[in-house]
Amino acid sequence: MKKIMLISLLTISVVAFLIGFIEISKEEEVENKSTITYSISSFYNNLKEVGSLDIRIQDIICATSKGLVELDSSNNIIPALAEGVEIRDDGLEYDFKLKSDIYWSDGTAITPKDVMAFFREIITEEAEDNIEAVLNVYGAKKFREGYGDFSQDVGISIGEDNIVFRLNSKDDKFIEELTKPQYRVRKNVLLWENIKNSYDDLIYSGNYIIADISEDKLILKRNEKADKSLSESITIILNEEEEIAMASFEVGDRDLVINPPKSQLERLNNENKLITTDSNNGLYIIFNNNSDSLTIEDKKIIYSKLNNAMEKYQLENTKFMELAEGSYFRQDKDDLLKMQSRKVMLNSSNEELKVKSLVIVAEALTENKEICEYISNYFSENTEIDVSYKLLTEEEMNSIKNSNYYNIALIKGDITGMGNTEDYNKIVNLIPDEYGEKLIIAKNEGERREIFKSIEEELYNNYKILPLAFYNNNIAVNSKIKNIIFDGHGNIDYYKIGKS
Known part of the structure; x- marks a missing residue:
């Protein structure tokens, strides 16, 4: 039996997975009142099948939802809702221990039962190609096809503070797979099929909530339980062409332009307004x-x-x-x-x-x-x-x-x-x-x-x-905005955005 604390994952390792406990001295939080505005070139109202979405739309899922584990900008696996994992039976069983201080945006605790309900939903609702790792869980594929009872026939079980996955066959990349955006924990996955109608009824596990959606913009507000040093709000302009976004950036109406026109990259870099990863x-x-x-x-x-x-x-x-x-x-x-x-x-x-x-x-x-x-x-x-x-x-x-x-x-x-x-x-x-x-x-x-x-x-x-x-x-970034980085999947890292 191996108890491994989660800090980083060496991808060449078979079962090495570490989550660490780091004691951080708490300082008085100074609330960040800043706002960030940027645009995306396309937006779809149906956000149910996350793995099939454009990466810039997946950013919205990453802002509003957390996974059990996630991938940082250096491709290290880091804790999110889980604080540790125990790998048993030669890599066939994964026991994730949840943190004790994780909450939905309405203030209620995120429980193992909530996490299990999420995985039950995506096993049937997410596109099959996007969840191959979880379909390797014992009984999951049969359940997706309409056979069996989830609580009795699928190899996902819960305890007081943990959730356990039992696989059909060994998958050394199972933990890394769970860092993908489609495994960010959401409640009522079916309601994400029409996000414009349902966003106000949802509760969220991430640092931000969807506060408003109109024809031309989507507004994210910082979750009450999130780090107060994060930007207070993020406005995403929808369906905007990159040339218009770039023109708005030049006059100060956009703080970021994600993957700006290639012709502008050298100039932006010379002006110290470009982040390249x-x-x-x-x-x-x-x-x-x-x-x-x-x-x-x-x-x-x-x-x-x-x-x-x-x-x-x-x-x-x-x-x-x-x-x-x-x-x-x-x-x-x-x-x-x-x-x-x-x-x-x-x-x-x-x-x-x-x-x-x-x-x-x-x-x-x-x-x-x-x-x-x-x-x-x-x-x-x-x-x-x-x-x-x-x-x-x-x-x-x-x-x-x-x-x-x-x-x-x-x-x-x-x-x-x-x-x-x-x-x-x-x-x-x-x-x-x-x-x-x-x-x-x-x-x-x-x-x-x-x-x-x-x-x-x-x-x-x-x-x-x-x-x-x-x-x-590449990201064109206004000099007032701090810590704009991508995670290992190319999504914006919403644990850092706007922090000084």
Whole structure:
């Protein structure tokens, strides 16, 4: 039996999970009366299926709801509603002890019964792809399909101050999975299906409550039980275009602009108004598996030249992205031996490229158009290869797997599977079936990562899918606003926002 106190999780560890008790001397709280205003480009009234939401809308869930555990900006697992966890039976059972001072926004205590009721709701109401980790709980999948009694047939039980999960099979990433926004504890999940009608009837577990929603704005107010040093209120302007948001920022009407226009990043950075952090989103190329017009050696040379083009592009856009340098996962860039060996392999060819033209397809996004245009111009200036590109709708991109009119698909997405499920599937669906099927059937992010690691060298050496770059998260921030950071999932950290 292992009793492990929760402070951080080393992701390479099998069952290591620590929550610590830190004695902090209490000082007299000074109430923060500040307000923060920022905008998001789209908003949906249905917030029930959290894992399927845009990350900026997930921010609202993170502001108003807490998880048992959460992921900080350094990807460490930290305590939230839980203060500790005991892992038993070789990783099949997880016993979370809840804190004694956790409350809903109406002042009532958050109990183990409340937490269990939440997990019962999301097992049936959240999209299946978003809760694979919890569907690995004994009896959960059957209950979702309409079989059994939850209290007797599902492996979730409670005690006086704890909640216990019993898994069907070992999942070393189970605790990390529970840090995702879809596992933030909410009451009456069904009411989140029409948030404009129900927000005033809800009680919240997070630092903020939804105080008002109109056609053009959503207002968050600090929970009475939250840290008084947090900003008192946050106004989110809904469905605002980034150019308008940026113009409002310049005249002082917006305190933040999340991921401002790329053309403004260097200027904002020079004015000390930009915060840049890593994201898991990457840019990948997938060679068309239906066409035999390119040999392995051709692909190797093309990939080398694409890297050269992206290196030049990145030097002109340092705040926008970072070169992948052969790494599929951003954190793997620390593996200097692997990176060096791939560079040597990439630059070892002396053969001439025999193809005279290439066709690239990409989703019709402004940034994709710019990158495709840059690549086309680079090849035109530095090679004898004519590169053309075709921008497709999202639906068209999802149906190109069996087409052979293109040579390369340019895909933006999170190959860790921790981000948007649709983006992850866009990548996996274009990988040849013998590899893609393994990734699709993986139960959770941990399994996906392990499977990918097992086939990574084969994918790289055979030029099936290859990394080009990693995108950055950027926030334009007014100098009066303090502590604007992202957590490990790319969501705004509402434990820090506005604190001096």
